[in-house]
Amino acid sequence: MRAIRCHAFGEPKNLKLETVPDPVPAAGEVLIVVEACGLGFVDGLLVQGKYQVKDPLPFTPGGEMAGRVIALGLDAPADLMGKRVVARGKGGLAEKAVLLAAACTILPDGLDASAAAAALINYGTAIFGFEDCGHLKSGETVLILGASGGVGMAAIDVSRGLGAFVIAAASTQDKRAAALARGADAAIDYTQPDWRKALEAALAGRGLDVVYDPVSGPYSEAAFRSLAPGGRHLVIGFASGEIAKLPLNLALLKRASLVGVDWGGHVRAHSAEGPRLTQRFIDLAVAGKISPRADSLHSLAEAPQVIANLLARKTIGKPVVRPSE
Ligand SMILES: NC(=O)c1ccc[n+]([C@@H]2O[C@H](COP(=O)([O-])OP(=O)(O)OC[C@H]3O[C@@H](n4cnc5c(N)ncnc54)[C@H](OP(=O)(O)O)[C@@H]3O)[C@@H](O)[C@H]2O)c1
Structure with a gap:
């Protein structure tokens, strides 16, 4: 599959689009086809190694994603198979990613993957x-x-x-x-x-x-x-x-x-809070009180420039990458 890789902390322009093996879901995980991955200022800090938490190198950036479940790890709930889900995870700037099954929220029909990935965090x-x-x-x-x-x-x-x-x-x-x-x-x-x-x-x-x-x-x-x-x-x-x-x-x-x-910090400290806050924005969106959306859509190849623009104060709204297109 294609993925954006960070081999050394530094400028987003150093990120590389590469072909890597598909990830394999471990126990309690699911494999998704990533339909949408939201990007934010924090991704710019992460690839520069300036965030409070540093990912071990090399890594694929992208922490908020939505897509369809195509495989289950051991003990992952069978009812997630084939469902469209949104979750926080790692490696979202790739055609496929693994997510903790417990972190996944199933998307209602009316909410598209780009809006969900844009809204999660x-x-x-x-x-x-x-x-x-x-x-x-x-x-x-x-x-x-x-x-x-x-x-x-x-x-x-x-x-x-x-x-x-x-x-x-x-x-x-x-x-x-x-x-x-x-x-x-x-x-x-x-x-x-x-x-x-x-x-x-x-x-x-x-x-x-x-x-x-x-x-x-x-x-x-x-x-x-x-x-x-x-x-x-x-x-x-x-x-x-x-x-x-x-x-x-x-x-x-x-x-x-x-x-x-x-x-x-809050959702890491209180495991029920991530799903509750996600369900709350879904419910408010379904009720028509809010309208989450991606403000711009990008290909995987454009992702390094999207991250650079965030750091340079040039972005308006929430950019979302569509890795599978
Ligand atoms: N607390 C949390 O749970 C939480 C969750 C998500 C994100 N965050 C944090 O929220 C902040 C904003 O994230 P974001 O994704 O919304 O970023 P963003 O899309 O880049 O927006 C940040 C805004 O900050 C303003 N800004 C002022 N000085 C800037 C500078 N020197 N460089 C870049 N932007 C500057 C810009 O607006 P103007 O040009 O109009 O000034 C820009 O639109 C980040 O620090 C992120 O880590 C916190």
Whole structure:
């Protein structure tokens, strides 16, 4: 089968498209034909060896995938055979991959593989972040930093679906237009020095209840300072490359909370939570409250450039690779 291989940590352009043997499912695993593999900023960190967890070399990148089960390892449930599933795993940038059977969620007919692979981590993170960590209520206001990225677009869709008034912050006109098209109520340019004034105008007299922050760096403190009393600042990631520091008196003065949201850590620590959060986005999608989707589709050969674009701040939305096409 064809697969993207990482032989040494470094630039995404060093990744190679190679022919390798098909993987074989071990006990408790299934083999799938990978129909779709979602990519995100984290894949760029992984291939550079800059993520907190390092895969042993060589490896095939791609951690969120959807496809059809074509073989079962010993003791894998027989009812998974032939089913379309979505799961977090390893080696998704390949025509075939093995997944833990226990990690697989069966897809309903109405949800295509690209949408499911696009949503697995980002929608899981948004649902965990807004519902479980941020206790977002319908009618509250949300500011999303890096709103046109994969994580940001999912956050727009989920917070709108939960009834929030959503303000998107992004660096370019194209990115702001994409965030508005995805459902944000207003969009602001957070690279401008006086961007808090634009935020205030967008809020039109309302307080800011929740900040969703996958960017950090220079934007985080200004966003935290904009919170209303009782506000929640959800720490999602550090795409700016800089980890912001916060004077703790702000939390006291605002009676506000800084909440770490780590979907991966949470689902590893609580085995039932991965399937629950996946089923929650599927249920919300089937109910028509959210619309997960891939924002761009790519071939396997294009994957290294897709990862490079994510690291270079050039991507809009969630890219998905279709390895079997
Ligand atoms: N906590 C969790 O469970 C969880 C889950 C998934 C991902 N994450 C993290 O969330 C972050 C975003 O991931 P993503 O896949 O959405 O990435 P993405 O699609 O590349 O979006 C990141 C956004 O950050 C902004 N940004 C600002 N400075 C940047 C820089 N120097 N380089 C690149 N982007 C920059 C960009 O928007 P502008 O140009 O508009 O500023 C970009 O759209 C990553 O740190 C990832 O590790 C966390």
